[in-house]
Amino acid sequence: MAEESKAPAGPDLAQGVALSAFENDMLLGHVGDDDVLLVRRDGQIFAIDAYCSHYHGPLAEGLVVGDSIRCPWHHACFDLRSGAASRPPALSPLSVWQVEQDGGRVVVRTRQQPQAATSWPPDAPQRIVIVGGGAAGFAAAEMLRREGFAGEVTMLSSDAAPPVDRPNLSKDYLAGSAPEEWVPLRPDDFYPETKIDLRLGTEVTAIDGTARHVVLADGKAVGYDRLLLATGAEPVRLPIPGADQVHVHTLRTLADSRAIIAAAATARRAIVIGASFIGLETAASLRARNLEVHVVAPEARPMERILGPDMGDFVRALHEEHGVIFHLGDAVSAIEGHRASLKSGGTLDADLFVLGVGVRPRLKLAEQAGLALDRGVAVNAELETSASGIYAAGDIARWPDRHSNESIRVEHWVVAQRQGQTAARNMLGRHEAFDAVPFFWSQHYDVPINYVGHAESWDEIAVDGDIKARDCLLRYKRKGRVLAVASIYRDLDNLRAELAMERGETV
Template sequence: MSENGQKDGPDFARGVEAGTLVAGVPLRGHVGGEPAMMVWTGDEVFVIGADCTHYHGPLDEGLVVGDTIRCPWHHACFSLRTGVALRAPAFDALPRWRVEQRDGRIYASGKVETHAGPAPVSAPRSVVIVGAGAAGFAAAHALRAEGYDGVIEMIGADPAQPYDRPNLSKDYLAGTAQPEWLPLRDPAWYRDNGVLLRLGRKVETLDPVAKRLTLEGGEAVSFDALLLATGAEPVRLPIPGADRPNVFYLRSVADSDRIIAACARAKRVAVIGASFIGLEVAASLRTRGLDVHVVAPEAVPMARILGPELGAHVRKLHETRGVVFHLEDTAIEIGEAGLTLGKGGALPADFVVIGVGVRPNLALAEAAGLATDKGVLVDEYLMTSAADVYAAGDIARWPDKITGEAIRVEHWVVAERQGQTAARNILGRRERFDAAPFFWSQHYDQAISYVGHAPSWDRCEISGDPASGDCAAVFYKGERKLAVATLGRDLESLKAEEAFEKAIGALV
């Protein structure tokens, strides 16, 4: 059904004419009122759920690749054959139905159950995951989905159960998402799936040879296989006043809650940093009705990542909502009632949010003697320099075929997909991590999708008009295409992802 409760398209239980299907083009409909889509690809026809199990994106507007379909919103990937979610950010399978063909019509009959895969032939007795964020949760989920029945322990410094971190700067901070939407799973899932959570616990030491961790307080935890997913922490500004109680960073749900609480007694806020996080915070606080001022050293927000045209568009998008920019300027001191700016003058503010980047949490890996260089170095299977020790997420620096370099990327979806790949490799699957990096950023009613990785580039080709909300920016270094950013072109973004994957596959 559509959002207004009306049935969309034909009822597949009553059948559709075979001639109405177009190869590779999903047909949206329903089965007895439940949203479904019929897809003809190759010599087969499939009927599966029509809405992504992540944020309910319309899969019928996505991209069919072989016997899979990809979500147009956040690039989750599902098997048409089984309904299983193959790639994050979706984890739950889609419903699917049997398909029958007779008298020139195609019908959906009874639902088909989806079951976990067979238990791996060879697997470690215990897997410990250090970090309860995107990569850690995705790894635990993948281990069980792959049929692993051994011990899984997840140790996280954050006292909260794994939650949807991207929402913290978007809808949750804006007040349009409920707290119960944040957990990636309810507590019963961990209990029912035998995943032991040790939350609010810090790992003090790692001995990769003895395969033992020591927790704060002295407790020892042994493992047969280990995944390090310790994430990152915000960069702290080394200026006077940055430790005042009216100064906030945003990394955890507790951080977001503190900012929300401060909004109740504030009228004006200063955001230091025009990063994606900084501007998402600005948009969310404007949605709450606060006066928002953004201070940043660059001339055009995010021009280094998105190019000057898209950066200028993002600035205008915020300015039309009332955000005031103080660009090519810095904060040199934070006081009780505002900022002192580098160019002189004061900027009044009831509270301050700092978003100037994050740094990976490498201390545990470095102290254990693992190979590190601006991240924990891993091979194409995400294994570190120590046997049976893997790394994923914000700390992992892996050999990237798109850039031809070792890279580290701080994207939620990348962390989840690396967690899934690491889990399968812990089970001996020998799966290369070859996904093209992807992230999305939400600014009011406009989403930016970005595929690939272009830490530096020398040419940007724009098609379409950013002001219209319909454009694409392609980033090159020499003749090598590194990344594609899109507004309002979801299918083009998916096709860019597929093209990168084909290019990566050709280089393996």
């Protein structure tokens, strides 16, 4: 179906607009058919594309911080001067526009030319190898080229598909509301055009830190000057009889999502085992495909460990409003054909099963290489491991987090992307500390949940607003200090909380 034409937003900036038209230092207008956002900052006016390049979030509802603007939906960040996507999940830049001021009026007519990439000194490493084709690995490779690195970049991925937008696999793509062409992070020709040597279906079996090469499953060696381990995580498969049957699925890769979609086409009932974020997002997506969905999980409330009891009750009620049937405080003990036996003594029949009981970091390669481990790969503030020249990012990395004053490992898409970018710059000699505040979002039907910070435990949850009314911000505290914030439709407040954490201020 063709998209309906949309009228341009606000005034015609090519005709000019008075400075008095600004409200809150932002003004949404258009140049021809392009929506353009004007931002007034310290007496200077910037003009930039009005929508985030990630999921088209409205930047006019975002937060201006210095010479940058942050998206209200998923906290991407753009440089107002260059349009560069300075923080994931956005990777593509926005256009910036030439601003003219004449007699108290602002006029915008033409785009500015993009800035040239940085050139790196001759003593920069010549060969960088990235093990992993997920969020961290792709973000690192893309950042190396964006920054002007001209040496060899080799990405070794065990996956059969090029890097994809993994959050989409359990959300819109699985629900049938996003086409598959939205899923790849970049088209296939991106890799040869940028001279990124992407090798799919490639297993790395060993690292030789002395010889500085990795060994592939076929026995061949690939040399490196710097190495990034971004091996990610793999879904947990329960050790129960019948969990290895073809109609029992996990969800991590594009192939997994495709298989579930294919099975859902002829299924009438699905059982999701586990009430994790990915489990419940899968449940919501299968309900969108009109399947009867049952969720079996041992906890009393879904997501209580991360979001607390009140939010857990809300999430359960939300899914029940959409027809999901919960079997909480229970577990599947066996799957015989299409029948699941429950520990409580009952049985459930289904055409399709999805395991959503979490993931475990892929640490085997790091362990064999003798790298320091601490419930993950231990890295310093610059994401370098215990071996010089070897870095780690994403689901496997445990780093010193200055916001929580703890060593943490986080399995979030945006964190992995941001770590990949920091690792890329540090492999080129930048010596940047990774200090981004962790962020993730989860989508359940039409309700988004945004979460910043990291709270493994808390002694108080302060609720501002009304959770049931889907208008709330929750502060997770320990000894009076806010460690994390979750919100529903409080996007600007969520951004402000993230900024306060970055600055070490009270949330």
